[in-house]
Amino acid sequence: MNVKFSEYRPSPALGSYIQAYYTGDFNLYSENNFVQSVVPNGCIELIIHLTHDHCELVKEDTWGRSPEFTLIGLQTKPYEVRFHEPVQIFGVRFNPEGIYHIFGVPPAVFTATFENSTDVLGNEFKDYCSRLRESTSIQQKIQLTEAFLLKNMLDNSKEYDYVRMASETIRKHHGLLSLEELIQKVHISPRQLQREFKKRFGITAKEYMRLSRLNAIQKYMQVPTSLNLTELSYEHGFADQSHFIREFKMLAGTNPRGFLKKRADFLTLPVNLE
Known part of the structure; x- marks a missing residue:
């Protein structure tokens, strides 16, 4: 290395x-x-x-x-x-x-x-x-x-606010919740949440959900022998294996197996989602 x-x-x-x-x-x-x-x-x-x-x-x-x-x-x-x-x-x-x-x-x-x-x-x-x-x-x-x-x-202390609550909730659920479910937990209108989330963070709540969901699987990508795309797709809320591969490629720039073949070329920093 x-x-x-x-x-x-x-x-x-x-x-x-x-x-x-x-x-x-x-x-x-x-x-x-x-x-x-x-x-x-x-x-x-x-x-x-x-x-x-x-x-x-x-x-x-x-x-x-x-x-x-x-x-x-x-x-x-x-x-x-x-x-x-x-x-x-x-x-x-x-x-x-x-x-x-x-x-x-x-x-x-x-x-x-x-x-x-x-x-x-x-x-x-x-x-x-x-x-x-x-x-x-x-x-x-x-x-x-x-x-x-x-x-x-x-x-610079800030009062507890719904944008912070939304980001924490997304991580807590590993990105595995719908926008409707997030809104129910944060108690704010969909339009206001999307507007304020993008204004604060520069990305949408849905984009942050995608990042959190892909982060949840990164630990599995460290050990090639444990890779089962079908199981990973199902356990982490993807519609099917093709959906998982498509979103993985969007974030990593290559598909999962291509990533593993050139693992040394990537710097991955999985986060604690709890």
């Missing part, structure tokens, strides 16, 4: 908003053009580069060096990341409502693209990143991150 990846769970105080903290070492063998395809997971990724060398991302159809501190928005299609040198990062994976609740920034601002985190989150964030880089252990990095996030959460 040309990638080393480790994840760490957040404290209970932040567990509703943060999926994980993580460290990543990419292009361990210093390939000149190491490429990974990232499968969408319905989360927002905050990437802090710990080394001088960065990855490359596409923005407006042009490849370019990613910012020192990168905020990657919600994606509904796979995207590629290129590496020319070894790259080391520290990351925070937010549930979509988390970035809004903690920083007061609606994810719709950078859906399907990426931004310089300092431009979005301000100078205090840049100061935090400087201190993070100076810390010498993963425990110190996580403690520093938690303190920074909790402070911002108190400064």
